[in-house]
Amino acid sequence: MPTRIFPPSSRFWRVAPRLAAATAVVLIAAAIAAAFFIERAYTDQKQREVSVSAGILASTVTAALVFDDVSAAREYVEALAANPEILSAAVYDETGALFASYARTSDSRPPATAGLALIAVGGDRVAVSVPVRHEGKVIGTVNLLSTIEPLASRLPRYALILLLTLMAAAVVAVLGAAQSALAHVNEELRERARQLQDQIVEREKAEDALRQIQKMETIGQLTGGVAHDFNNLLTIIIGNLDRLERRIDAKADAAELKKVAKFARIGADRAATLTKSLLAFSRRQPLDPKPLDANKLVSNMSDLLRRTLGEHITVQMVGGAGLWRTQADPNQLENAILNLAVNARDAMPEGGRLTIETANAYFDPHHAAQAEVEPGQYIVIAVTDTGGGMTKEVAAQAFEPFFTTKDTSHGTGLGLSQVYGFVKQSGGHVQIYTELGQGTTVKIYLPRLTAEPEAEEVETAPDSVEGRHETILLVEDDPGVRENSAMMLQELGYRVIGASTGAETLQTLERNRQVALLFTDVGLPGSMNGRQLADEVRRRRPELPVLFTTGYARNAIVHDGRLDPGVHLVTKPFSYADLSTALRNLLEARADRTAEARKP
Amino acid sequence: MLSVLLSPVVSRAEDASLEYAVKATFLYKLGPFVTWPAHAFETPTGPVNLCVVGRDSFGATLDQAVAGQVIGTRSIAVWRLAAVDRGRACHILYVGTNDPRLAAEVLDAVGGTPTLTVTDGIRDARAKGVVNFVIVASRVRFEIDDHAAAQGGLEISSKVLSLAVAVRPRS
CATH class of the missing domain: 3.40.50.2300 (Response regulator)
Structure with missing residues (x-):
């Protein structure tokens, strides 16, 4: 099932970019409106402040006007000079004549008579005029002229607000754009995932088909090889059996009959060896493992080996000291060593030296995993020749059944696969070390026997092999x-x-x-x-x-x-x-x- | 300029009557800045009694000045007294004498009553009324004894106190 990269709410993510743009516009509009509102509020605030100041002055200056105390009135007026925003302050008496005044600059000097406008704002100034009341009568007027912060110095504040808003809007817009891009990429990703899924399915089908073909090829190679070898052997057996019948019909003498029967027997024995090797490779042979001493087994084989290998090959046995015991089927182990020796002989047609060494070995967990065995103690039997060696390609295929570099008269190509099958079946490992022109070493690793299960069963030869009518x-x-x-x-x-x-x-x-x-x-x-x-x-x-x-x-x-x-x-x-x-x-x-x- | 011309500037060279015209207006103009206790008046709408005792330097000027003037809702009644009459409640009492001894006698006579006593140019601190007219830089100014005012139960507005050339505080 293809993986869902996004939940079904992806429709939201499709409209997200438009939402982001709208949000940005709304943000900017809100910022401008806020700026206007703040500006308006600021001006109103200023007017209120100045009006309050004027009201306070009007209230305090009452007595001064009543008692015609110009110096006191001037003190009140000049007290306002402490506020730097007040440009001028003026007190007029009830006739409208200037009573007391203060002006910060010459251009802000108040007029000689009371102004007309109660409140006037012009540019960066705000003017306020309030009456002075006493006993319910207007006894004069107070005029104040104040600066408000110039627009030029207020503008940067608004610019800051605008900048922040623009940044926020930009962030929103960028997020929206990124979301849009992401949605697009996701769509592509989904499409690719689908394609990949399809490709995987196709690939799996193809691989299945390929495996089937390879399997058929292997079976064909195996059956072809077996059939070829068996046909050769059957030719020998059938031919000799035919000959036997003809000789019997011709009343040939017993010695001659026996000779023909022996030829048939040789062919049949070879066929038996062939099936044993096949079973060994398929690890279907019934093993009968027994505790054994590899040194003893190898030295017992020395005569056999010398006979098999011929005089032009020197056989050297190097038994490792203190060699651990192992448990394996002795017959199969002998077969394996014999197979290796025969291969070594074939690799040394000009003669050479065959060395069989034994030693204790240890597989640490890392190497054990590589060799596909349990980590722990092993004994190793190394069979080394001084022959031509193998190329890497040949070494890689050496354990495959029916793989052989020899012509058909030399063997079936099952020798090394018997070794492999037997060793693996015995819980061991086999490894080839070879270099072209330098010879070959094959090492057989078999697990150390730690606990002797029971005394070796001594097979006593029966007194007579003949039956007694049982x-x-x-x-x-x-x-x-x-x-x-x-x-x-x-x-x-x-x-x-x-x-x-x-x-x-x-x-x-x-x-x-x-x-x-x-x-x-x-x-x-x-x-x-x-x-x-x-x-x-x-x-x-x-x-x-x-x-x-x-x-x-x-x-x-x-x-x-x-x-x-x-x-x-x-x-x-x-x-x-x-x-x-x-x-x-x-x-x-x-x-x-x-x-x-x-x-x- | 106009305000300077209109202000009641008094100099020795000028007419002394102008000085008393100013003092006459001050007498009633002080009224709105003073709060009398309620028991000082016989009725809620009764007039403010402005009494002159001793030498009357105002003459008709005072009557003209107060004509039509009100203090709050009260009209102003001008009384000229030969001697201080405790029975007649004077809300504002002008003591027309330069003699501190005489002035002190008048002040003793109305001591403890809600009377805004006004002396004129007295230098002896013991003979000064609640308000004492002085001439400063050729202008009529006044000193205020808020302590004495408090003893009579009077409240004097801080607006006036701030105009006074000297103030004796309440406590």
């Missing part, structure tokens, strides 16, 4: 996978009862008390997933061991990217060895517990 309840919704799994289980020496949904499983379980283990897919159709099914089964048969399998992690058994405690999982695709080891471990652990329980 009954396995197999739950799998995909018929092909179910049949394959059933065949593997039977070949491993187990009896198998199959089911495809949770409800069916529970019914089957009721009828078959001899079931020794539940082997279920996590993702099941219907109202019950594998985890819920397992919970329901355990409620009925608490001692029954459960082995999960899944193509990728679901919330059902994985939280925060980690397996829930007590959950046993074999990930798809699994081999005979994976499956048989997992089954035997569970069954023998159960047998031990049962034996314990039976002891008196």
Whole structure:
């Protein structure tokens, strides 16, 4: 919703300029009127003052006139000289003859006989004539001539009033003009806000469209890459399986058949690696984090690394002293280090040195926010090569899936994205330091393990991996996978009862008390997933061991990217060895517990 | 100029009758500036009694001067007395003598009554009336004893007091 910049009263603000102009005119008119009024009032006031003075003189001079005391009369008259505004004062007797007088200047000398006008004003003078009364008779006249302040000296006062008024009017006018301008600007602003709003909406639409396109591009790139790699691998697998059938038909000998089967197997293993990398990048792989010592893990890898990298690359291990323990999925960490080592090897076709260092590290809140991790203590595993390095552009894209600088025979472009996905899923951070021609360092930061949750579970190798005709309840919704799994289980020496949904499983379980283990897919159709099914089964048969399998992690058994405690999982695709080891471990652990329980 | 000519200037060289003409007018002209207590008059409209005791230097001049004159609403009655008569209420009493002893006797006779006593040229302070005519710079002027006026219950206007060449204040 567009913002309202002004309330609906803006109509007032539109007429405000006209109001201001009218106010200014009224102010000036009022000031002129006030000036005239003040002028008039001033003159009246002066006349009153002079009249009062004349009246006082007339009253006091009475006795002097009566007793013909000219000197006393003159004293009275001259007393008025103290007032500088009185120009002249005169007392006439009853015949109109001048009795006593005072004149400040020669031109203000009073006439010898009593004046005619009672009150006369001329220019800057005011003349007043009042009779002297005694015993009800007029016995003489008093004339006073006074200056009033000249107009010239009064004008500046009026000018000041006028100036102040003009200033006030100007202020009002300016305010009005400013208001008008402001209203105009506001109108423009509103219009622009509207346009901006429209543009934002347009932009958002465009960005949505762009995002959609980018998403489609990414999906296309991903699926294209996966399809390309899978097609290559399927070509290998299908070709070798075809060859296998033809050789069987041709009654080829076992050694040759085994060789062809092995080729098919290599292709399939690579496909499995590919899907694992995809899952790692999408952080959907079920991690099984364990407390571990990175120094030990790295040194255990040294033989593998030397074999993988070849003789022309020197491998150097620098284990940091007092290295903290961390918690991570050891297999995935090995994979990550191996991926980095393979990348380093490819960066050093002419040979060089690979250094793997470990150290303790600390993320302060500032750097932690940049790396999008929790601040605190970390261990760092740094993998450094002396290869060609990367440009900034390449380094920026290095973690993107299927981004590769190598030709297709070298890899899928998923190596670094596996590292990224795994490290992020483990609550860590990964950082590339590279300079063209100077080599590359990749640092893996993993959080320090502060509290050892429980003793490391020691996986004891089972005495025998073969089944002992125990009954396995197999739950799998995909018929092909179910049949394959059933065949593997039977070949491993187990009896198998199959089911495809949770409800069916529970019914089957009721009828078959001899079931020794539940082997279920996590993702099941219907109202019950594998985890819920397992919970329901355990409620009925608490001692029954459960082995999960899944193509990728679901919330059902994985939280925060980690397996829930007590959950046993074999990930798809699994081999005979994976499956048989997992089954035997569970069954023998159960047998031990049962034996314990039976002891008196 | 005219006022100088018209003013009652008196000099030794000039006619003494002019001096007494002026004094005659002063006698009644003082009236409006004096307030008598109400009991001084027998009736509200009764005349103001202007008495002359002792030597009468005015003659007909005084009668002519007061003819038709009023003080407020009262007419003026001129009385010439051989001796002060306490029974006759004199509102204005001219004491026509230069002799301070005689003057003092007259003043004692009317002491405490509401009488505006007027002496003429007396120098002895004890023999001066409420008003005492003097000649100053050839003009008729007067001294006023406001203290004595107050003893008789008279109020004398400040307008006249301000014209007096000397005033003995009330207290």
